[in-house]
Amino acid sequence: MRDYKAESGKLRRLCAELLEKGTVQCIVAWTEGEDRPRAREALIDKSRPDLVQKMVWSPFCTTSTVTFLKKNKAALAAKKVGVVVKDCDFQALNVLLQEHFLRREDLVIIGARCDGLAEADLFGRPAADAPVTSDAEGVAVGKERRRWEDFGFTCCLSCSYEHMKPDHVIGEYGRKKGSPEWKHLSKVLSQEPAKRREHYSAVFDKCIRCYACREVCPVCACVECAIDPGERAITPRTAPGEKAGAPVWASHERGVSENAVYLTTRTMHMAGRCVRCGWCERACPVGLPLMEIIDLGNDAVKRIYHYEVGRDPADPPFLVSYAETDPDDKGAGH
Amino acid sequence: MNTPGDMGKAEGFQPKIVAFICNWCTYAAADLAGVSRLQMPPNTLNIRVMCSGRINPMMVIRAFSHGADAVLVSGCHMGDCHYITGNYYARRRLLTLKSVLSGLGIEPERFRVTWISAAEAQDYQHVITEMVENVKRLGPLRMFKGGSTVAPESSGCAEA
Numbered sequence: 413m414r415d416y417k418a419e420s421g422k423l424r425r426l427c428a429e430l431l432e433k434g435t436v437q438c439i440v441a442w443t444e445g446e447d448r449p450r451a452r453e454a455l456i457d458k459s460r461p462d463l464v465q466k467m468v469w470s471p472f473c474t475t476s477t478v479t480f481l482k483k484n485k486a487a488l489a490a491k492k493v494g495v496v497v498k499d500c501d502f503q504a505l506n507v508l509l510q511e512h513f514l515r516r517e518d519l520v521i522i523g524a525r526c527d528g529l530a531e532a533d534l535f536g537r538p539a540a541d542a543p544v545t546s547d548a549e550g551v552a553v554g555k556e557r558r559r560w561e562d563f564g565f566t567c568c569l570s571c572s573y574e575h576m577k578p579d580h581v582i583g584e585y586g587r588k589k590g591s592p593e594w595k596h597l598s599k600v601l602s603q604e605p606a607k608r609r610e611h612y613s614a615v616f617d618k619c620i621r622c623y624a625c626r627e628v629c630p631v632c633a634c635v636e637c638a639i640d641p642g643e644r645a646i647t648p649r650t651a652p653g654e655k656a657g658a659p660v661w662a663s664h665e666r667g668v669s670e671n672a673v674y675l676t677t678r679t680m681h682m683a684g685r686c687v688r689c690g691w692c693e694r695a696c697p698v699g700l701p702l703m704e705i706i707d708l709g710n711d712a713v714k715r716i717y718h719y720e721v722g723r724d725p726a727d728p729p730f731l732v733s734y735a736e737t738d739p740d741d742k743g744a745g746h
Numbered sequence: 747m748n749t750p751g752d753m754g755k756a757e758g759f760q761p762k763i764v765a766f767i768c769n770w771c772t773y774a775a776a777d778l779a780g781v782s783r784l785q786m787p788p789n790t791l792n793i794r795v796m797c798s799g800r801i802n803p804m805m806v807i808r809a810f811s812h813g814a815d816a817v818l819v820s821g822c823h824m825g826d827c828h829y830i831t832g833n834y835y836a837r838r839r840l841l842t843l844k845s846v847l848s849g850l851g852i853e854p855e856r857f858r859v860t861w862i863s864a865a866e867a868q869d870y871q872h873v874i875t876e877m878v879e880n881v882k883r884l885g886p887l888r889m890f891k892g893g894s895t896v897a898p899e900s901s902g903c904a905e906a
Contacts (some may be wrong), residue, residue, distance in 0.1 A: 417839035615836070676850065683842050705850075733835075735834075738841075739841070
């Protein structure tokens, strides 16, 4: 049984020490507040000892500290930044390190071993001092118990990542990791191509192109998105060549065809990078089964190339590297 | 161009095939096929690129969304690339794309990646003939059509 109060205590002591010694200038970590047991990310430096005391690690730390870090200019500017990560965040961090978006020497990684995530909504309003614990079966807050399967975090059930190599470790795994079996995908892929086309057309049709999936993604870190080049504002001083050199891959209009270009492109971009945290699907305001699309790329990478995402930060990124032993056209296609 | 609605595997259906072919091998093979007077259906729109490694998956996706019924990418055999490794990069990228597209329901016959050297004019003829036959059998591709598309003149594909 894991006691998250003890683990959070260990985390607070460790982080206070790192800040005190000056090993790191600031730390990205989860903190809890009034709405306990929910937790959210915060940037904590030496001037906020109160926030250090609010630091927490529990299955309710559902958000990604990496998503927070990659958008936080203060954290990116710091010389040395500590970041508390769970397994999928660590994978995302490795992907960003592979792409040289971050530098390993700028980071102190504090890894919290994760057994899966839990929804705070299912626990109502627990007492302020109710202890959070978990075991192989589920999570408990005080006397209230829920099973892992009760939560909407379906990706966690099929997560099998156990290769975290952080600088400091918090906690030990309390249950056997899930089997990497993607039932949602095999259900879709068992259909005829025409049926699948119909299925995915209906999905594409509903997309409202809000780009929430992109914003919430821990590994979506391009300075400028090919699909929505918002950073490239056209001003009177923009040179004609610059305008001509900016391809319009997909218009901003909503339509099956344009949405299909967006989502297919995103799937290709995610191949070999997606850490399967499932946040795109959870963030989608129209409830699209985005993992059914993104997993097509993940499945190809896994099945054809046996490539594991986010293992080694020194690896070259998957799609911009090759091996002479790559298979030739076999295995592709369903 | 077919509009959604007049679909069906009609007798007179002429598929539109976009072929991205590499300057050093497959383009030369296509050229050789021409001067050797090898007969093949005229359904392809050949786009010459300097290397198959230049093909961005988005180009293929865009071709489909602009109404291509099938897309062919063809380059040099492994190890024969004019730029040494271009086709190795292309292979990994395009086969991943192929798997994604076929998962979405675009039959594998509609997106082919082949390696044809400058001397293999007959292979080129064979691939094109086979693709046209296959796509005629499968009928027009509907998925990416319908809804809006960017006007062709505003979609210059200059850079990734």
